[in-house]
Amino acid sequence: MSSSNIKIRIPYGELSAMGPGKADLLDAIESSGSISAAARNLGMSYKRAWDLVDTMNRCFSQPLVSTATGGSHGGGAQVTEFGHAVLRRYRALVVKAEQSVAAELQELVTMLALSAAEK
Numbered sequence: 001m002s003s004s005n006i007k008i009r010i011p012y013g014e015l016s017a018m019g020p021g022k023a024d025l026l027d028a029i030e031s032s033g034s035i036s037a038a039a040r041n042l043g044m045s046y047k048r049a050w051d052l053v054d055t056m057n058r059c060f061s062q063p064l065v066s067t068a069t070g071g072s073h074g075g076g077a078q079v080t081e082f083g084h085a086v087l088r089r090y091r092a093l094v095v096k097a098e099q100s101v102a103a104e105l106q107e108l109v110t111m112l113a114l115s116a117a118e119k
Contacts, residue, residue, distance in 0.1 A: 005105065006098050010090070017059035018090050025052055026087050029065055030079045038077075053077070060086060 009019035016022070028038035039049035057063040064083030068076045079087070 006094065006101065008090075008094050008097055012059040015055055015059055017056065018086065020094075022052055022056055023087055023090055025049060026056075026064065026079050026083060029053075029077050030084075033076050033078060035065070035067070035077045056083075 007020050009016045011017065024042060025038055028041050029035060032038045032041060035049050035053060036046045039046045042049070053065045053067075057065060060082070062082040063080055064086055065077050066080050
């Protein structure tokens with residue numbers, strides 16, 4: 001069973017402060033140094049990626065991503081130290097959740113209807 005079956009989202013009022021997509025975006029920004037490159041790598045629009053970054057930065061007590069304005073040397077983005085700490089804690093939470101529900105989840109999966117190909 002894939003570990004991606006459990007999706008954890010951290011709510012902040014009506015917003016989702018952190019979830020699997022935002023965590024993946026932080027990883028992509030870290031590896032690419034750019035929101036636009038991260039968006040391309042994840043197959044999403046720049047606007048969508050920027051909106052997700054803006055939401056994360058507004059939800060947490062400190063920014064998770066810092067940006068530099070473009071110019072002759074170009075702009076860029078980087079995950080802040082606080083962003084790294086949030087991402088580490090989120091990833092650890094997901095692992096703990098998956099481990100704690102693995103047996104029960106497997107039991108439920110075995111109760112699912114057979115796929116059309118298996119019938």
